[in-house]
Amino acid sequence: MEADHRKHFAHPEHPLLKTHYDSKSTKICDICHAKLSGLVGYRCNDCDFDIHEACADYFKETVSFFAHPWHTLTLSRIPDGTIKWSCNICRESCPPGMLVYRCIKCNFDVHPLCTLLPQTIRSPLHPKHDLNMVPGSGRCSGCCKDLNIWHYRCGFCLYKSHIGCAVSGTPPISAQNTTAVGQNRITSVAKFLLKTSFVIAINAATDGRALPVLNVLEAALVD
Numbered sequence: 441m442e443a444d445h446r447k448h449f450a451h452p453e454h455p456l457l458k459t460h461y462d463s464k465s466t467k468i469c470d471i472c473h474a475k476l477s478g479l480v481g482y483r484c485n486d487c488d489f490d491i492h493e494a495c496a497d498y499f500k501e502t503v504s505f506f507a508h509p510w511h512t513l514t515l516s517r518i519p520d521g522t523i524k525w526s527c528n529i530c531r532e533s534c535p536p537g538m539l540v541y542r543c544i545k546c547n548f549d550v551h552p553l554c555t556l557l558p559q560t561i562r563s564p565l566h567p568k569h570d571l572n573m574v575p576g577s578g579r580c581s582g583c584c585k586d587l588n589i590w591h592y593r594c595g596f597c598l599y600k601s602h603i604g605c606a607v608s609g610t611p612p613i614s615a616q617n618t619t620a621v622g623q624n625r626i627t628s629v630a631k632f633l634l635k636t637s638f639v640i641a642i643n644a645a646t647d648g649r650a651l652p653v654l655n656v657l658e659a660a661l662v663d
């Protein structure tokens with residue numbers, strides 16, 4: 441294989457060509473859904489498949505994730521059909537063809553970016569104690585709306601919060617709703633991941649290995 445080609449499990453059918461996307465490119469990364477303009481990535485021209493170099497390097501074929509500790513999750517595509525899939529963590533919809541980490545046995549699906557969400561964070565909105573991501577129910581201490589199943593909760597007091605509210609006070613994007621940021625079909629989680637409390641926790645949890653992915657998101661979100 442030539443030096444500027446690479447094989448990747450996310451697109452095993454064909455070798456991918458290293459590509460410098462120009463600043464006007466409207467291509468979107470098949471893994472993180474942020475744009476590739478101005479960045480380096482890998483492309484299959486035949487299939488219109490593109491991924492950031494950072495995503496190609498960071499995301500693995502399988503992952504173990506604290507929210508589904510029973511089974512390994514495998515990066516695979518949402519199947520065609522009438523079933524509506526959504527991310528078990530952020531609740532945003534996952535259309536057919538989207539690459540997500542899945543446990544087929546348990547119908548557990550999670551966006552690749554959502555696997556970056558830290559299990560434990562220190563929020564500026566609740567600086568006294570750590571918050572842990574746990575399943576449950578109740579109302580958000582930030583926006584007072586119903587919580588999604590997975591949310592951040594303080595183990596010491598009654599503080600609990602949506603993923604987004606924990607770091608920004610932004611009300612949650614409702615389920616089945618995907619934010620459009622320019623050309624991006626990017627999930628709302630992408631914006632939360634760049635908040636300082638998350639960046640610190642993600643870097644600690646990944647030994648800095650996820651930093652290139654966060655840099656890509658940052659580049660994609662400034663227009």
Ligand SMILES: [Zn+2]
Pocket residue numbers: 469470471472473474491492495656
């Ligand atoms: Zn990407």
Ligand SMILES: [Zn+2]
Pocket residue numbers: 451453454484485486487488489
């Ligand atoms: Zn291809």
Ligand SMILES: [Zn+2]
Pocket residue numbers: 527528529530531532550551554627629
């Ligand atoms: Zn998600």
Ligand SMILES: [Zn+2]
Pocket residue numbers: 508510511543544545546547548
């Ligand atoms: Zn499972």
Ligand SMILES: [Zn+2]
Pocket residue numbers: 580581582583584585601602605610611612
């Ligand atoms: Zn909230």
Ligand SMILES: [Zn+2]
Pocket residue numbers: 566568569594595596597598599
């Ligand atoms: Zn507390």
